[in-house]
Amino acid sequence: MALGRIGAGGVLALLCVPAALFAQRDSAEVVPGPRYAADRVQEFFLGENWRHLWLTPIRAPVLDLGSFAGGLEPFRTGGNQSTTLHMRGADGRRYVFRSVDKFVQKSLPRDLRGTPAGILIQDQTSALFPTAEAAVGPIQDAVGLLYPPARVFVMPDDPRLGEFREEFAGMLGVLFERPDEGPDGTPGFAGSRRVVAMERMLERLVEEPADRVDSREYLAARLVDFLINDTDRSEDQWRWARPEREGAYYRWRPIPLDRDGAFMNSNGVLGGIARRIYPKLVAFGPDYPDRRSLVFEAVDYERPLLSDLDRRTWDSVTAAVQTRITDDVIDRAIAQLPAPYRAMEGARLERDLRARRDRLREVSLDYYEWLAVDVDVHGTHEPDRLEVVRLADGTVDVRLYPGAASAMAVADGDAGGRQEPYFHRRFVPTETREVRIYLHGGDDHAVVRGEVTSDIIVRVIGGHGDDVLVDSTVAAGGRGRTVLYDAHGENTFITGPRTRVERRPFRFEVPASSLSPGPEAAVAADAQPAPHGEMPPGAGAADDEDAGNADGKPYGDDDWVVHKIGGDRYRDYGSTFSWRPTADFELGTGLVVGFGPVETYYGFRHVPYASRVRLTVLFAPGPFDFGIELDGDVRRENSPFGFSLLARAVRFGAVRFFGFGNDTPEFDTDRATVRQTELSAAATLDWRPRYGGRGDRARISVGPAFVYRDPRFERGSTLSLLRPPGSSPFGQIGAILDAELERTDGQPVPRRGFTVDVQAGFWPFVDGEADDFADVEVVGAYYLPLRGPTGPVLAFRTGGERVWGDFPVQEAAFIGGRHSLRGYVSRRYAGDASLFGSAELRWPITRVTLLTAGELGALAFADAARVFFDGDSNDGWHVGAGVGLWYATLGQVVSAAVARGGRTRLYAWLGLPY
Structure with missing residues (x-):
């Protein structure tokens, strides 16, 4: 950029618009967002945000469709969360009127639209500062950015709106010229002969060397984003203008659009929770939010745009931006706001913007140092x-x-x-x-x-x-x-x-099932031909060296246009750190909750990450005991191989034992359950061949393992009376194998496909009363649709386990509980072998709305299982049956069922039984 050269950008754009365009005779008083009214309790949870501004009446000029730009002719609507009206001006330019209020519901997934959750999301519009876009102009002018000036208007109730009259009449919005090139190569916006969107700009950068971006000017625009707290900067918020050629290259200039995210101020309990998922929901104040929030929307596409800037250049751009945003510039920016807003928040904005400007270098250099790694x-x-x-x-x-x-x-x-x-x-x-x-x-x-x-x-x-x-x-x-x-x-x-x-081609998974290609898979297939006879589209994997663009040119390895903008690219830089809660129900213990840090490192051609480490402190409220768990995972570069480590130490472990065989007597569950201290560790080599993605995965893990158990006897327990191996403290060392294959349609309620899971262990070193032993367990499931794409589904599950040797009771082949035989307590029967099977009918009923909208369905099932011990399976099969409901929403499913077997039991799952 040369900051001096671009300083007249905004002014030039203004001069291109005749002064008469902004001459309005009438005005109207409007309340920008009366639907954001809230009481004290609602404000506590939803946030105060800028709610009071949305409820304050302001006066704005009424747009004169007959005189503005010589006359405006509406021709289409558009917009994502905003509602926009596109109009042709008699001056040959194109103008866009965009609503100040947001209509978030129309951009939400189907399961959120019109729901209580959707209403809560819509309410977060109150975190935006209404009419903020008008205030950003003086700041952008001072920095020297090229942008379309915006003014606040009320759309008239005018018959010239035609078919758009009902939707737009009386609407408060901002009007700006759409940056575009002129017809037939004539100068367009700010004299530019070529104007393109961000996605096309990224494509041009890899097509030929002549097209380059003005990275210094782009950095200056991003620093303005930081200053005004505008975190909503996706690729759709940019266009690029090509100036005259400088030497051998064109230096395309950025055009920032849609500044309605300026002064974003999201607070409240729900805002804090949502921020963990969408970091761009930030509060406004004298201090900056963290880097992740500031760059959340933009970092993926802008890393290559800023890669030519060294520290010295970066620092000089930052210093120039700081110098140009004087106190007077800030005052002029605030002066563009409606008078009631200036009276209510002008002093705060002035104070906070000055403080943020003074700290801009600190934030800027932090981003530089992070990008430079x-x-x-x-x-x-x-x-x-x-x-x-x-x-x-x-x-x-x-x-x-x-x-x-x-x-x-x-x-x-x-x-x-x-x-x-x-x-x-x-x-x-x-x-x-x-x-x-x-x-x-x-x-x-x-x-x-x-x-x-x-x-x-x-x-x-x-x-x-x-x-x-x-x-x-x-x-x-x-x-x-x-x-x-x-x-x-x-x-x-x-x-x-x-x-x-x-010399190996680089492959990675695409996020769609090869069994049920949806819109995402269609896009990937269209964008990724295989001209060299590599894996063809739809075969389940993409080779990014074989990708091509719409013009048929091949993209190189790891192309950032297809896989960044296309949405299916893995991350290969930096790291993330977070705190994660967990919750589960464990045998004989009940609820177990946990909390701990998770750190993930990303690397070149490491899919989906280079390494991840999670440390969790566990707590079981029932026995009031604690534990700790360490889970680590390392992936190799461009390889299906990786390494995993899982270590766990708990005092609330439990073993449940009624005796061996199918005819053991029924008695109190507490008597059959003995608590034990458990220490375990396993380090495995993992092989994950790449298939199609969601619902289509495979893994084989093998490696050494160690387990130590120390049962705590309770007088009268079956363990103390029968004294099987495993009744006293013991340890075991051996090797384990864990394999899984999933080939389903990837839906929350699978409709077709199958899964297979195999677990095996060989334990040659066992101390205590047990001896060396081995075990194998196999479980499979199959899904069969009965009628059309939305009809009922039959789901089958079968499995069994075999244990050889003098094994401890903890490693017996068990049946009972939700994983094998519903209607019976978990691990009701034990033996040296087991066999079980299930059939379940899952029938969609209707769509219902709870907090979100989703599909409600019914299920009916029957389970049968038996154990064997020393070759005998006396008393035959045990049978359980039941009915239940499931509810699928937002790609997840919850279910509950009641089953009758040895007794009547209630089950609830996050997911389905299988």
Whole structure:
């Protein structure tokens, strides 16, 4: 950007609009949002927000459809949460009238529209500052941004509105020119001959080197977002204007739109809860929210847009923005607000904006430092020439040029005819961990040279084309390495002592079932042809090296247009930290609640993450005992293999034992249950072959395991009377195998497909009264639709377990309870083998609205099961049957059932029994 050069952007846009356009004769008094009235209790839960402003009458000019822009002709509506009316002006420009109030319901999922939950979400519109967009103009002018000026109007009750009259008459809204290019290549918005949306801009960046973005101006616009607390900055809130060419390149200028999120102020109990899911719901004040909230909507698409800015440039842009937003600018911004709002909140806005401006550098540099750790650099589909030089001070200098000179000439420092690079940045080892350079299509030449004196990793990802990738670096004390990736074309690799070459295509899951391709799968299939005979669309996996755009050009590896904007790209940078609660019901213990930290690290080609660690402190209110659990998971780069660790120590464990066989007497459950201290740990190698995504997964885990149990005898318990192995403290060491395969339609109430789960253990080292033993358990389920796509479904489940050796009673083959035989207490019967089966009819009834809307259904089931002991299965089968209800909403399902078997029992599940 040159901040000095863009300083007249907003002014230029204003001069393009005749002064007569804003000349209005009439005005009207309106209340922006009377539906946001709330009492004290409601405000406590829903937040005070800017509720009082929505309830305050303001006066605004009435739009004159006959004189504005020489006359306005409405031709269509639009908008997502806002209601918009698009109009053609007699001056040849296009204008948009957007409602101040939001109509969130129409953008919500079907299960939320018109529901109590939907009404609560709609109420969060009160967190927006009505008419705030008018106040942002002076700030954007001062910074030098290009934007469409907006004014507040009331839409008249005018017959010229035609078919739109009923919806828009009397509506309070903002009117602005839609940034667009002129017809037939004539100058359009602010004199620009080309104006495109963000998605098209991202596509152009990888199509050819001539199109570049003005990253400094974009950063300045984002700093304004931070200042005014505008966290609603998705890709739809931007357009880009192409100025005249500067040298070899066009530097496209950002046009920020839709500033109605300025001064966002969400508070209240529900707002705090919602913030954990949607961090952009922030409170406004002198202090900034955390970085995650500020960049939540934008970070995925803007990381490459800011990747060429080093610390010095970033800091200079920040300082310029701070300097230009003077106290006078802030005063002029507040002066644009309606008089009642200035009287009520003007002093607060002035104070808080000044405080935020003074702290802007702190927030800005924090974002820079976070972005600088893992950096994405993108080439184009044209032939590119990459030069990476590792310098003696540990820095890494990266330059991208159009065209592809001989890589060997570049390696020798003699490329000839040097031109201005379209990307250049020097990366510092104290800031950057790795740089990923995507060359995309074309016959590219890349060279990495110099001495490795730092730990920065350089990844060069070739795309389609016949590429030459060279690493001539020499080791000089640093641990940094060069990784060259290319899976297509006739490629040449020249490597050094610290080079790794990766020729495998990169694959990742798409979030749709291959058995039931929905709209998401259709989009992925259309966007991802397989021209090289790789896995075809709909086969369940996507190879991002084989993706293509609408023009048929192939995208390179990990293309950020398809997979960022398309919504199915995995995250590969940074980390997240959160606190998570848990709740469960455990055998003999009842309710167990937990709470603890979860930290997730993301990495290049690690799907869905590089590692995740969760530590949970557990508490069982019934016995008033505690426990702790550690769960870790590590995934390898571009590999189905990973590692898992699960360790658990609790004092509220329990074993329930009525005796062996099918004919054990019925007696009090408490007498059959003995509490025990349990220590366990398992470390497994995991194999997860990639299938289609949701409802279509597979996993095999195998590894060593350790278990220690210390039963606490209670006088009169069956364990103390019968004294089976496992009645006294013992430990066991062995190996476990856990495998699962799911091939269903991925619905909350599965309609077709099957699942198979296998668990096995071999325990050669057992102390105490037991001896070595082994066990295998297999459970499968099958779903069969009976009538059409919405009719009833038959769900079948069958399974069994076999245990060999002198096993402890805790490892017996049990039946009873929700997992095998409903209508009986959990683990009612024990043996060295078990067999069970279930049939369940699930019948959708109707859609109902509770807190949300969803589908209510009925279920009826029958279970049968038996155990074997020493080859005998006396007293035959045990049978349970029952009925229940299920309710599916927002992709989740809850269910409840009553079953009669040995006794009548009530069950409730988050989900379905199977």
